[in-house]
Amino acid sequence: MTKATILIVEDEAITSMALKSSLEDMGYSVCGIARAGELAVQKAEELKPDLIMMDIMLAGEMTGIEAAEEIRKNYHIPVIFLTAFSDDQYINEAKLTEPYGYILKPVREQELKTTIAMAFYKNAMDRIVREQAEIIRVLLNETRDLHFLIDRDGSFIAVNEALAKRAGRGVDELIGSAVSEMVESGYLSPTMAGKTLPPIMNYSLNYEEEFAGSWYDIGIHPIFDPDGTVRKYAVHIHDTSKMKVMEERLRKYSDMLMKRLFPGKSIEEVSLDDLGDLDDLVTSDFFDDLKDASQGSR
Helix, strand or coil: CCCCEEEEECCCHHHHHHHHHHHHHCCCEEEEEECEHHHHHHHHHHHCCCEEEEECCCECCCCHHHHHHHHHHHHCCCEEEEECCCCHHHHHHHHCCCCCEEEECCCCHHHHHHHHHHHHHHHHHHHHHHHHHHHHHHHHHCCCCEEEEEECCCEEEEECHHHHHHHCCCHHHHCCCEHHHHHHCCCCCCCCCCCCCCCCCCCCEEEEEEECCEEEEEEEEEEECCCCCEEEEEEEEEECHHHHHHHHHHHHHHHHHHHHHCCCCCHHHCCHHHHHCHHHHCCHHHHHHHHHHHHHCC
16 A cells, blocks of 8 residues: 655754654655745645645745645645644634644654544545535536525525526625525526525425526425524526427427327327227328428418
């Protein structure tokens, strides 16, 4: 099995060498040591380590916190902070970079071992979450259907690109806005916006509705919190206008076909024996006549 690689970012030579020795004794591979934040970002890009041990206070213009934030944004490499400071200010600033651990100096080997193990586990779980989020993003956006998530107050929590395009706005612009604004602007009907929902709804609702000259299938589905409470609703809106047109045309063709095949009979009067004679009745000339008749009826 390939050893996990760790980049050490520490400006104190004695500390970095002691840390390197401890990590190698634990079975990890130290792929590099950086003594400044700028160099840490550069090495993170070049070496692609599995984990970074980052001192918060570093020599140079870029602090460890700033370097960790840059690495998190661009490379998604987990960072564990090392520091001799336990001040709340440093901890609160470090939290913003979403670190995978926080170890106070002097480093105790057991704490180091446990923190690294938990960081790798958390990173593996985060990778799964990011992958699932990307799958959901693609599924939501590679469609013309409208998908959105609203809370019980009627505010958008999430929207897909199709809805944003319909409104002529960006996805981020819609997040947090009231769904009622889309109704007032004529982009959604009250039904689509969930305005007809009962006060408490723990079951899915499905509607078919004509709105602004088009037909839609609308599904509104409750989302349950772990405690069983419904605080959000997922809405799916599918334009069925083309299907409606096809259904109407098929109905007309069916009516015409029955009248030409069985003149003077209603559909209820046609027997199975009558249908058994269709092979003799239906010819290529028949369909040409039917086509001419349908064009003449337009």
